[in-house]
Amino acid sequence: MATTGDPADAPERGAGAAGAAATGGSGRLGPPSWLAAVFLLPALVFLGAYMVYPIVFSVYRSLWDADGLVFVGLGNYAAMFASESTFIALRNNVVWLVVAPTLVTVVGLLFAVLTERIRWSTAFKIVVFMPMAISFLASGVIFRLVYEQDPDRGMANAVITSVRDTVAPAASYPDARPRPESPLAEADGGGLALGEPASAGDTVLLPLVGVPNDTLPDGTEKAAEPEAKDGAVTGTVWLDFTRGGGGTEGDLDGAETGLPAMEVQAVRDGEVAATTTTRADGTFTLDGVGGGAYEIRLSARNFTEPYNGVTWLGPALITPSIIGAYLWVWAGFAMVLIAAGLAAIPREALEAARVDGGTEWQVFRRVTVPLLSPVLLVVFVTLMIYVLKIFDLVFIIAPGSVQSDANVLALEMWRVSFGGANDQGLGSALAVFLLLLVIPAMIFQIRRFRQENS
Amino acid sequence: MRRQWRSVRGVIAVAAAGALAASGCAPGGGSGGNGGGGALDGVELQVAAKWTGVEQENFEKVLDAFEKDTGAKVSYESTGEDTGAYLGPKIEAGEAPDVAILPQPGLLAEYAGKDALVPLEGDAAKALDDNYSDYWKELGSVEGEPYGILIKAAHKSIVWYRPDAFDEAGVEAPATWKDLTGEVSGTLSDAGITPFAMCGASGWTLTDWFENVYLSQAGPEKYDQLVAHEIKWTDPSVVKALETLADVWGEKTMMAGGAKGAVQTDFPTCVTQVYGQQKAAMVMEADFVAASVAEAGSTVGEDALTFPFPAVGDDAPVVVGGDIAAGMSEKKGTQELLAYLASPEAGTTWAGLGGYLSANSEVEAGAYADKTTKDLAQTILDAGDNVRYDLSDQVPSAFGGTEGKGMWAALQDYLRDPGDAKGTAEALEKSAAAADS
Numbered sequence: 051m052a053t054t055g056d057p058a059d060a061p062e063r064g065a066g067a068a069g070a071a072a073t074g075g076s077g078r079l080g081p082p083s084w085l086a087a088v089f090l091l092p093a094l095v096f097l098g099a100y101m102v103y104p105i106v107f108s109v110y111r112s113l114w115d116a117d118g119l120v121f122v123g124l125g126n127y128a129a130m131f132a133s134e135s136t137f138i139a140l141r142n143n144v145v146w147l148v149v150a151p152t153l154v155t156v157v158g159l160l161f162a163v164l165t166e167r168i169r170w171s172t173a174f175k176i177v178v179f180m181p182m183a184i185s186f187l188a189s190g191v192i193f194r195l196v197y198e199q200d201p202d203r204g205m206a207n208a209v210i211t212s213v214r215d216t217v218a219p220a221a222s223y224p225d226a227r228p229r230p231e232s233p234l235a236e237a238d239g240g241g242l243a244l245g246e247p248a249s250a251g252d253t254v255l256l257p258l259v260g261v262p263n264d265t266l267p268d269g270t271e272k273a274a275e276p277e278a279k280d281g282a283v284t285g286t287v288w289l290d291f292t293r294g295g296g297g298t299e300g301d302l303d304g305a306e307t308g309l310p311a312m313e314v315q316a317v318r319d320g321e322v323a324a325t326t327t328t329r330a331d332g333t334f335t336l337d338g339v340g341g342g343a344y345e346i347r348l349s350a351r352n353f354t355e356p357y358n359g360v361t362w363l364g365p366a367l368i369t370p371s372i373i374g375a376y377l378w379v380w381a382g383f384a385m386v387l388i389a390a391g392l393a394a395i396p397r398e399a400l401e402a403a404r405v406d407g408g409t410e411w412q413v414f415r416r417v418t419v420p421l422l423s424p425v426l427l428v429v430f431v432t433l434m435i436y437v438l439k440i441f442d443l444v445f446i447i448a449p450g451s452v453q454s455d456a457n458v459l460a461l462e463m464w465r466v467s468f469g470g471a472n473d474q475g476l477g478s479a480l481a482v483f484l485l486l487l488v489i490p491a492m493i494f495q496i497r498r499f500r501q502e503n504s
Numbered sequence: 505m506r507r508q509w510r511s512v513r514g515v516i517a518v519a520a521a522g523a524l525a526a527s528g529c530a531p532g533g534g535s536g537g538n539g540g541g542g543a544l545d546g547v548e549l550q551v552a553a554k555w556t557g558v559e560q561e562n563f564e565k566v567l568d569a570f571e572k573d574t575g576a577k578v579s580y581e582s583t584g585e586d587t588g589a590y591l592g593p594k595i596e597a598g599e600a601p602d603v604a605i606l607p608q609p610g611l612l613a614e615y616a617g618k619d620a621l622v623p624l625e626g627d628a629a630k631a632l633d634d635n636y637s638d639y640w641k642e643l644g645s646v647e648g649e650p651y652g653i654l655i656k657a658a659h660k661s662i663v664w665y666r667p668d669a670f671d672e673a674g675v676e677a678p679a680t681w682k683d684l685t686g687e688v689s690g691t692l693s694d695a696g697i698t699p700f701a702m703c704g705a706s707g708w709t710l711t712d713w714f715e716n717v718y719l720s721q722a723g724p725e726k727y728d729q730l731v732a733h734e735i736k737w738t739d740p741s742v743v744k745a746l747e748t749l750a751d752v753w754g755e756k757t758m759m760a761g762g763a764k765g766a767v768q769t770d771f772p773t774c775v776t777q778v779y780g781q782q783k784a785a786m787v788m789e790a791d792f793v794a795a796s797v798a799e800a801g802s803t804v805g806e807d808a809l810t811f812p813f814p815a816v817g818d819d820a821p822v823v824v825g826g827d828i829a830a831g832m833s834e835k836k837g838t839q840e841l842l843a844y845l846a847s848p849e850a851g852t853t854w855a856g857l858g859g860y861l862s863a864n865s866e867v868e869a870g871a872y873a874d875k876t877t878k879d880l881a882q883t884i885l886d887a888g889d890n891v892r893y894d895l896s897d898q899v900p901s902a903f904g905g906t907e908g909k910g911m912w913a914a915l916q917d918y919l920r921d922p923g924d925a926k927g928t929a930e931a932l933e934k935s936a937a938a939a940d941s
Contacts, residue, residue, distance in 0.1 A: 135909075199761065199764070199765055199768055200761070200765075202781065225696060229694070259693075259694040259695075259696075260693060260694060260695075260696050260757075261696045262695075262696030262697065263672070263695075263696060265696070291694050291695050291696075292674070293672055293674070293695075294671060294672065294673075294674040295673065295674015295675065295691065296674060361764060361768070363768055364764065364768070449705035449768055449770055450705045450706055450707055450770065450907045450908060450912070450916075451704055451705045451707070451767045451768065451908075451913075451916040451920075452705075452767075452768075453907055453908040454908035454909070454913060457908070465906065465907065465908070465909075468586075468589065469906055469907055472588070472901070473902075
């Protein structure tokens with residue numbers, strides 16, 4: 051507390067004239083109050099013009115209709131709470147508010163604690179902090195690309211699919227399918243089966259379409275006629291499509307290519323009696339079949355769809371995806387603040403805990419975190435305020451078709467005011483609502499500041 | 505260090521000389537203009553439109569001819585993408601440009617309602633009468649009073665395709681919807697080529713699909729009634745058009761990435777899928793796709809060709825979007841400029857510069873620089889009174905032009921799951937009714 055008569059306080063009083071005027075009722079040692087007002091004037095004018103007036107005008111505007119001509123009272127607020135999109139936005143805001151600050155604070159804490167122990171900690175911190183130097187818009191553009199569905203374009207899916215493909219490689223012919231009138235049909239256990247059973251000595255034709263030419267394996271040859279062989283079923287699997295059109299459906303027309311490395315099976319009563327793969331010209335020989343009829347089947351393995359990655363930007367995952375991008379941007383901020391707090395923790399406390407036999411986890415849980423809690427709280431509340439007004443990342447990352455699923459209040463406010471409907475009355479109502487939501491966090495923050503300064 | 509300074513000084517000297525030369529030239533240029541004996545000497549006019557880059561340069565060249573003829577000085581200002589957001593505050597401040605070029609008829613009605621527009625008079629009104637068909641006259645009118653002239657059209661009934669994909673499958677450009685969705689698409693997919701790339705994330709492209717199918721299937725009268733909301737969106741004709749769309753939208757194998765991928769792909773990306781990544785054979789969008797085609801590394805007219813949107817009903821549809829010029833001040837010269845913009849001369853000059861399509865019936869197909877545009881212009885002229893303006897640009901923008909709402913959202917949901925045409929029609933009707941109130 052400032053005690054009157056302490057000479058060290060005098061300069062501070064001159065600067066913070068407002069505090070002096072308010073608390074200095076007892077003695078009039080400071081400058082006259084009109085002078086205080088003069089000094090305050092620029093700040094007041096600035097605050098008035100850029101803070102107070104817009105807020106007051108927003109409240110006023112929210113009571114008028116879209117054109118600003120008809121007074122509607124609280125009509126806009128009624129419309130706001132009657133609209134479904136407000137609730138989706140509100141729901142997403144709650145998800146954001148619960149998940150994002152917690153996640154960012156936890157990750158920031160981890161980074162801060164861990165970087166204390168590594169040698170190149172400054173370099174590491176700079177790298178983690180770097181996204182803060184990029185504008186939100188640019189970060190949004192980056193993550194829009196990262197989350198792209200197509201693994202050729204989106205990095206997230208490129209990583210996931212390449213890992214997945216090494217574990218379980220995709221089949222060679224995911225798109226191959228029979229023509230509707232072809233003798234092949236879906237088999238019970240997956241894959242395709244020939245309608246007519248075949249027995250040893252028979253030849254069969256298995257025509258498929260829908261295979262892009264550029265995906266055929268190297269060394270593929272023109273499809274050849276199968277040759278009958280005693281004691282075996284022979285046949286050809288081929289791409290029944292003549293480049294440039296023409297050709298007869300279901301016939302080997304000479305110019306058509308075989309489908310090599312296709313797995314063919316002879317099945318009887320659900321038991322696989324023989325298995326083989328096709329040669330470069332698409333022909334195959336199923337040896338070792340006994341007498342009687344077999345079902346000829348192209349096994350499901352040939353047609354496994356390639357794994358397409360995660361639909362990051364779909365309606366279900368869009369909000370978590372954007373929170374991921376948010377984490378990337380803000381983790382550095384949290385880390386730097388927490389690291390500063392960490393540096394201020396008395397070493398003795400930590401060492402005493404270690405000497406007393408605490409494990410590293412216990413030291414972290416029982417000593418570091420409690421001592422850090424004021425800093426953690428500041429980071430958390432600051433993030434909450436930022437999260438409530440989140441707009442740019444959602445606006446840029448969410449494609450138009452899922453924007454209503456990813457909607458948040460600030461975005462809804464923009465969409466209503468400027469995104470086509472141009473209803474700035476309703477938009478102002480949303481702005482006022484958003485302001486009311488932010489106020490508790492602000493009051494909390496200001497209180498803390500006061501306590502700290504006292 | 506020294507050398508650097510010298511070179512900087514050199515630059516300054518050159519710049520100064522240039523400035524001198526420019527200022528020296530100016531009076532001479534002015535007197536040259538006077539030589540033309542213009543009726544509007546000394547009049548300064550302002551035109552605002554959303555065009556930038558090459559589009560702006562071409563438009564300025566068109567304006568040059570007007571300046572030369574009349575002696576007036578016309579300055580151009582770009583409004584940026586959102587013309588409404590640019591003009592709104594200008595109108596309120598009383599600083600509106602003399603002529604504004606509006607991207608939607610909705611804005612025309614809005615500004616006319618605010619008394620911010622000046623109706624066409626004299627030569628301008630006559631030019632509109634002489635050169636434009638009744639439909640365009642009506643489109644530019646608000647409550648019977650003519651305000652606007654459609655000076656630049658965008659053709660929205662085009663399917664872009666990759667000829668090498670068509671050659672490989674051995675198919676030709678189809679003339680009917682049945683051929684398009686049946687034989688052409690079927691053969692393409694037999695050949696292992698995905699027929700369509702969709703731009704579902706950009707809702708307006710889906711409205712264009714719907715408009716083309718609806719205009720061709722239900723006819724221009726119904727189309728106009730739907731625009732005016734005189735028939736409901738639950739009308740059987742709407743349901744039928746939606747069901748027809750499912751011929752493409754309902755088939756997973758028809759669209760690159762399936763339905764999921766189709767809804768997520770936004771506008772220029774779908775063009776890249778066809779011309780850059782070669783993942784599909786066709787993409788349905790307007791003539792302005794040409795710019796994205798060039799970006800994807802293909803050449804219009806060579807490896808990027810178009811065919812008209814095929815006939816779903818009796819006639820092939822011709823849906824047109826475009827920019828409407830309207831006068832915003834009583835200043836002398838405004839009406840003259842509008843009359844000039846409505847004249848076949850302006851249209852012909854513009855057509856020769858490229859990147860332009862006219863709705864003016866007096867601008868001949870021969871005036872266009874390249875064959876593709878010539879063919880497009882011909883379809884507009886041929887369709888005559890059956891040409892229609894983009895529906896989604898005519899309905900209230902809360903319904904037809906808002907991201908994630910109204911028509912865009914309903915059609916995106918339908919693309920995701922085209923099972924329930926009736927339900928989609930109801931959703932459309934609900935948001936159309938909400939936007940009317």
